[in-house]
Amino acid sequence: MYEYFHGTLASLEPTQAVIDCGGVGYLLEITLNTYEALRRADTPQVRLYAHHVVREDAQQLFGFYDMAEREMFRILVGVNGVGNQTARVMLSSLTVDELRQAIQAQDVKKVQRVKGIGAKTAQRIVLELADKVGGVSGQLAAVTGQQSAARDEAMTALTMLGFAKPAVEKLLMGSEWKNADGSPMSVEDIIKEGLKRL
Secondary structure: OOEEEEEEEEOOOOEEEEEEEEEEEEEEEEOOOHHHHHHOOOOOOEEEEEEEEEEEOEEEEEEOOOHHHHHHHHHOOOOOOOOHHHHHHHHOOOOOOHHHHHHHHOOOOHHHHOOOHHHHHHHHHHHOOOOOOOOOOOOOOOOOOOHHHHHHHHHHHHHHHHOOOHHHHHHHHHHEEEOOOOOEHHHHHHHHHHHHHH
């Protein structure tokens, strides 16, 4: 129904973005990769490719910075046992290229490291999608930020993804979130690491 939304980025959170299109604000659920791309955008005018979900009790709009990520999302939700939120967590834990490479290499363990993906689901994803992900490609890099701000944003994102706030706070406040070279981790990296540990 909706192909994309092009307009002014009215607000941005790690899991949601509001796009003002001609005076109407559309709330789109986003992945961390899309969040990082929007943060780096040097213009308030943005375009998010849409995936519209209609359920009996609600409607949801998912937004993706590029078509490759949306395509991967749609491929993932076609697998039995992988819902919209699970696919979003997968595309928040791994980039499109990382996920594509893991599936093509039949790296079940890497897929299983994503929070909420069990051994059987990981095997199903690898087996069913090995022939479908070859043409899906897109790399979005992480950007580093200030540690305190990054930790606060990571806490918001993990809580919105459904994790208990006390557990998230204990994890984030109990660790020093730095890269191997001593530089502060980006919001995306903190959340990815948090998804592995929670």
